[in-house]
Amino acid sequence: MTQESKYYLPEGLPAPVPESDNLSAPYWEGLKTEKLMVQKCQGCGQHQFGPEWICHNCNSFDLDWVEVEGKGRIYSWERAWHPVHPALKALEGEPYITVLVELPHADNIRMIGNLLGDRHQDVVIGSEVEVVFEHHTDNDPPYSLAHWKVV
């Protein structure tokens, strides 16, 4: 891959956008201002991610969106080598790491992102990580992603 790319993965992957019913819009808008927004039930206080129209715990429809701290620990991970999308061919054989991060301070909800740093690094489940936002402001439509790096 050409060095010093602006982004962890090459440009040209699909841009995340809310569904036609806008269920996840607060999450995607939050990333643009470097906030991790997730649902919190007004009825039972349960955090919920990804978003649903109803609280899975108490079935209340009264869900707030709250900001949660971008710290967590690696729950699982993978290192992908085979380019399944044409844009990924720009990596020229280099792999990329994706992590599933759980947020203990928010009922262990999990989020997915890429793990920044050495693409060949040893990844250890349980490692503490923090969020790093990546803004694709020049894309049409513009969007932001939440990556992670080991603390």
Next chain:
Amino acid sequence: MARNIRGQVCVAGVGETTYYKHGQSPDPEFKLALKAILNAAKDAGIDPKDIDGFCSYSNDRNEPSRLAAALGTKDLKYSVMQWGGGGGGGSGAIGTAAAAIAAGYADCIVVFRALAQGQFQRFGAAAPAKTVNGDNAFVFPYGIMSPGQRYAMKAMRFMHDHGVERSALRAISMASYHHAQSNPRAVMHGRPLTEEKYDNSRWIVEPFRLFDCCLENDGAAAMIFMSAERAKDLPHKPAYLLGASQGSEHRCAAPAHNAPTYGSSSFTTVAPRLWENAGCGPKDVDVVQSYENFTGGVLMSLVEHGLIEADQCNEFLQLDNLLAPTGKMPLNTSGGNLAECYMHGLELPIEAVRQLRGTSTAQVPKVDISLVCSGPMVTPVSSSVFGSEATL
């Protein structure tokens, strides 16, 4: 009245087309479906026009009404699609067909699956699109787009939790390739796999190497089910459905990989229900066909069906234990999705039936109970167990 399907329904006939590498079928998908159904009818010794029900899964594109019109079906009594993607619905469609026969809705139901990935899009390639929404929006921009990428982290977590070594995955892969060498139908017939070849194969997505991943193929498969009362009139040694079960754990489809039971093949509640429904248990199983989308899925399926303990995977999952005829648990004896054909796993219950008939190309001696685990890690998943007359 007992609420189970045990012994009420038998497999009347099985049929397959030639299995092709993806994109190499000379026939379009609909014609493949017709050929497999005709082959199953011939195997059962029935007139294809007497088939009165159609069940499939994974959004098969070949609609029952069109099939019935093409075949000249006399009276279409039943047409049901099992929800869900991947091969998770293979045994689910079988269970649905059997339930309909037991309920008297129809008398002769074909469960089928047809795939022509040359005619349609391949599974392992992401569809080019400028934007993505819904659950995929949480993963596509991070490069999780293919089934392998979607499920690698489940296997990784399970292997971490239970200290499973990658040699266990290798043994699963090698068992399929070994059995394919005696199966002339297998796409990988004549292409044996060695430890060295496996170890040197490229990573697709860690923890999966190339040989941990299923093939992508063209072809079709079909199984015809009837009431067990008709078994004595059929040309083959009968194979009865003992049980079928489908579903998945609590919130298995929670968005953005938030399933509470994450490091799982989705069978933790489905498999116990299978055994209860079938009136037998893992210790009774003589031979296992376990869907290999990826070897990690097989690993977890075997554990969740109670065939092996999670902390014994390294010790037990060694090639000798998995080979017909003498292994402790012969596994994927036709070559399965890895080496026979990726027919979305419908080749697996067909092989389970062959084992009961005594006609497998990797025959296990004295098979009375033959297990099928369909499509792990997706939701819903399903499994089924077939038995000989002696088990009734």
